Structures are given as structure tokens and as C-alpha cells.
Amino acid sequence: MSPAHSHDHGDHVHETGPHGTGHVFHPGHADLHGITVVVELQAGGLYVGRYHEETPSGLLLHDAAQWTPGSAVATPAEFVARMLKFGVRADHRHVVVPGADVRQVSRLVEWSGGK
Amino acid sequence: MPYDPRMVQPMREEMTRMGVRELQTVPDVDAAMSDTQGTTLVFINSVCGCAAGTARPGLSLALKHATRPRNILTVFAGQDVDATARARQFFSDYAPSSPSVALLRDGEVVHFVHRHMIEGRSPQQIAADLTAAFDQHCTPSAV
Numbered sequence: 001m002s003p004a005h006s007h008d009h010g011d012h013v014h015e016t017g018p019h020g021t022g023h024v025f026h027p028g029h030a031d032l033h034g035i036t037v038v039v040e041l042q043a044g045g046l047y048v049g050r051y052h053e054e055t056p057s058g059l060l061l062h063d064a065a066q067w068t069p070g071s072a073v074a075t076p077a078e079f080v081a082r083m084l085k086f087g088v089r090a091d092h093r094h095v096v097v098p099g100a101d102v103r104q105v106s107r108l109v110e111w112s113g114g115k
Numbered sequence: 116m117p118y119d120p121r122m123v124q125p126m127r128e129e130m131t132r133m134g135v136r137e138l139q140t141v142p143d144v145d146a147a148m149s150d151t152q153g154t155t156l157v158f159i160n161s162v163c164g165c166a167a168g169t170a171r172p173g174l175s176l177a178l179k180h181a182t183r184p185r186n187i188l189t190v191f192a193g194q195d196v197d198a199t200a201r202a203r204q205f206f207s208d209y210a211p212s213s214p215s216v217a218l219l220r221d222g223e224v225v226h227f228v229h230r231h232m233i234e235g236r237s238p239q240q241i242a243a244d245l246t247a248a249f250d251q252h253c254t255p256s257a258v
Contacts, residue, residue: 034165036231063212087210087229108231 030054036088036108037061038080041101044069046076048083048108049095058098059105063090077113084108117194123162126171127191130160133175135189144201147188151222154184154253157202160191161213166233170214173233173241180246182253184218218248225252 032051039047039059049064065088067079083089088108106112117123131137135158138144148155158174161167178187190199192213199213206217212230219225226248233241 034163035234084231086208087212087215087227088231089210107235109234 032105032107038106038108038111039097039102040076040104040106041097042103043101046079047092047095047097048080048088049090049092050088051105054099055096058096059102061095061097062093063088064092064095065089066091066095080108080111080113117196118162120194123191123194126160126162126167129171129175130158130189133178135174135178135187138188138190138198138202139195141197141201144190144198147186148202148205150186151219153186153221154225155186155188155219156184157205157217157219158187158189159199159202159211159213159215159217160189160194162193163213166230167214169236169238170216170233170241172238173236174216174245176238176242177245177249180242180249182246182249184249184253216245218245218252220252 030051030053033053035051036048037051039049039061041047045066045068047061047064047066049061052060052062054060065079065083067073067076071079073079073082127137136147138147158170160171177183188202190202192199192211203211205219205222206224206227209215209217209224209227209229214233215230216226216228217224218227228241228244232244
């Protein structure tokens with residue numbers, strides 16, 4: 001796997017508009033590309049990770065943390081609050097979430113607790 | 116595996132042009148971070164245009180503010196891997212991401228800007244966040 005998908009790399013270098021100084025590698029990604037999102041699952045769990053793209057297999061996230069019901073962190077809200085304060089401690093370098101399993105995708109900084 | 120050094124050189128120079136001291140080795144980091152007195156900002160640089168493309172200009176704007184940290188340092192994630200890992204040990208409570216910014220006062224983290232706080236924001240917004248932290252933590256009365 002290319003190192004371009006770790007926290008510390010990124011093959012998603014692209015033009016960042018009039019304010020930025022990014023360099024074009026491969027423009028044309030989805031709006032959420034490169035953005036840290038909360039992916040809530042139909043079954044009740046969630047992932048927090050960096051959105052890469054939607055593939056035929058599902059939604060590809062990089063450096064994703066996972067919360068499952070019954071885990072040590074009691075609620076999704078506590079889990080997400082921890083991510084917001086201390087950053088995303090990745091459980092999965094890469095994960096593909098099947099589209100049928102996804103209930104909602106939100107930007108981490110805009111997550112409203114699954115409401 | 117780091118990118119071609121020629122490709123990332125402009126990203127390094129963008130930092131040094133604004134007066135930030137680049138740390139490329141573990142001894143560089145240890146020497147710089149051994150001075151824990153007062154305030155130190157560490158910018159974790161990145162090739163990621165999604166976020167670093169606005170974070171660097173945001174820091175540049177912030178450093179024009181009257182109040183600023185005493186030491187302003189940078190390491191380049193994914194490029195100077197050992198130096199970055201060493202720098203992160205000084206704020207190991209925080210998950211690694213890049214770009215990101217740590218502000219330390221007397222060796223303790225007092226403000227942290229994660230990558231997710233940078234994504235999708237303008238340099239002006241990033242600068243506003245940083246300068247608010249500078250005003251809170253870098254004034255003589257705060258140190």
C-alpha cells in the first residue's frame with residue numbers, strides 16, 4: 001500500500017483554492033475527500049476516519065477509529081468527544097464500510113450526536 | 116516512504132520563509148525542545164493539500180500577530196520521520212495527525228490544533244484560532 005494514505009502523507013494533494021498553497025496531484029475527488037468524518041452504522045456502531053472515496057465496495061476511510069456498542073467507552077457521544085479533544089487514534093489504517101451498512105456520514109466537527 | 120525531496124522542498128521553504136525553525140533530525144528536536152521555558156509552537160508539516168495547503172498560510176498569518184510564541188518550530192511528517200516521531204513524544208496524549216499544531220508552555224501542551232480542526236477552513240480562520248491561543252497563553256502575564 002502506498003504510504004500516501006497514512007496520516008503523514010496524502011496522495012490527495014490538490015489545489016486548495018485562492019487561499020491555499022496546495023499542489024495538484026489528482027483533483028476531482030468528492031467534497032468530503034480528505035475530511036475527517038463520523039460514519040454512523042445502521043447496526044449502531046460508528047467509525048471516525050478520513051474520508052477518501054466511495055467505491056463500489058463501500059466507503060473507504062483512512063486512519064479510522066471504531067466504536068462498537070458495548071465497548072469500554074460507553075456512548076458514541078463520549079467516543080466522539082474524545083476524538084475531538086485528543087484526535088483520532090486509528091484502529092484501522094484503511095477500512096471499507098459497505099454502503100448498505102451506512103446510516104449517516106457527517107463531518108466530525110459538525111457531528112450532532114446522531115440526531 | 117518519503118516523497119521526492121524536490122517535491123516537498125517548496126513546502127519546507129514556505130515554513131522557513133515565515134521564520135519557522137525546521138527540525139530535521141532527532142538531535143535537532145531534542146536540542147530545540149530542551150528549552151522548555153516559555154512558549155513553544157510545533158507545526159507538524161504535511162504534503163496534504165487538503166489541509167496543509169491552508170494550514171501553512173494560516174500559520175503565516177498568525178505569526179504576524181503581535182503576540183506569538185517564543186519558539187516556533189516545525190517537523191515534516193512523512194518526510195523527516197524520526198524527527199517527527201520524536202517531536203510527537205512531547206505531546207503524546209494527542210493522536211498523531213498532520214498537519215497539526217501544538218502550543219506548549221513550560222513544556223506542557225496548552226493548545227492543540229488537530230487536522231480535523233484545519234480541514235475545510237480558510238487560512239484566516241486557522242489564524243484566528245491560533246492568535247486567540249497566542250493571546251491566551253503567550254502574553255507575559257500568561258507565561
